[in-house]
Amino acid sequence: MNEDLEEVLKNSKLNYQILDGIVDLVRVLDHRNEVVYVNQAMKDTLGYDTENLICNIYDNILKSKITKRTLETGEVIQREETIQDKLYSVKCSPIKSDEKIIGVVEVFRNISQERKLISAIVEKNKSMTVEMNHARKIQTALLPEKGFFGVLNVDYLYRPSNLLSGDMFDIFEIDDDHLGIYIADTVGHGFAASMVTMFIRITMRTISYGKKLRPSMLLQELWRRFKNLGLDFEIYFTCFYGVFNKKTGQFTYSNAGHFPCPLIVQGEIIKEIEVEGYPISRFFDKVEYKEYSIKLNTSDKVIMMSDGVSEVMNYENEPYGIERIKDIMLKNETDELLKLKQSIYSYMWGEQKDDITALLIKVW
Secondary structure: OOHHHHHHHHHOOOOHHHHHHOOOEEEEEEOOOOEEEEOHHHHHHHOEEOOOOEEOOHHHHHOOHHHHHHHHHOOOEEEEEEEOOEEEEEEEEEEEEOOEEEEEEEEEEEOHHHHHHHHHHHHHHHHHHHHHHHHHHHHHHOOOOOEEEOOEEEEEEEEOOOOOOOEEEEEEEOOOOEEEEEEEEEOOOOHHHHHHHHHHHHHHHHOOHHHHOOHHHHHHHHHHHHHOOOOOOOOOEEEEEEEEEOOOOEEEEEEEOOOOOOEEEEOOEEEEOOOOOOOEOOOOOOOOOOOEEEEOOOOOEEEEEOHHHHOOEOOOOOEOOOHHHHHHHHHOOOOHHHHHHHHHHHHOOOOOOOOEEEEEEEEO
16 A cells, blocks of 8 residues: 555544545545545546556646645635536545644535536526516506596505515496495415416406495405415405495495505594405305495595505514504695605615505595
């Protein structure tokens, strides 16, 4: 056996039988930076001259200044090497005996497949991001225009926490005298949640005329159609739906588990529209919704929100709550949502955790 190899074997804790059994390529160099051992995996992969202790490509690739640097400084050096069109992660570590560096061990781990997998994942993520950006543009384009719908002036705050939102709202004409208005909040914020918002919008527009005029019947039909999709039980949404009569000012509404409750401001009085009702979910075998009505007069306003508004947290982990929203609605006659947005973002600590949506309707 080579004397240098004997010295390294005798004075190091390397177990060469174990090294011969691993799949990584391993070589050992002595204090003169010369190869004194390669394991079986390296022999099989690169070929090996047993007489001269040299791998076939040792001279033009594997011989480097890296091992010499480790011998001189004792550094553990990590690098990457391309060998025979394969990518290896190489770790070069000193072998010590009584604090004296007597050699170097290099371990070559084939990371070609890992790198290809990472590259494939990166490319897939790029593709998904492009697709999600397109989906976001479509989702945003489906929101109603701000401005007047007959005697109602509509404004809204819409700030998704991610590329795609789980919130959806709309205002649409049912006939010459009636407007349908709703806000919905799907569990989650990703692609699946955004697809549910598309279902909500399409279904709301295609439900029969008679059911659109009856909020309780519309929500029941919405539940029936959603249940027939056969989605997982953990996918569900809440929805508040109301019908406004442009001639009489009557606002008739039902609630499918939506929270926070809408707020109605009438002069100096503000109150929550507290209505019970089951969320739209496959979990329930049968649902019924109650219907309520209130008269809206000129200068009255209604604000509907997702829970992302009231549940914004500050640095002490305290929620924004409903009272601050009430205060802004009572104290401001114009730019209510602008002031609400400014208040929310000055209150918020850290990143936005949930979709922030608020729909404001004023009677003129």
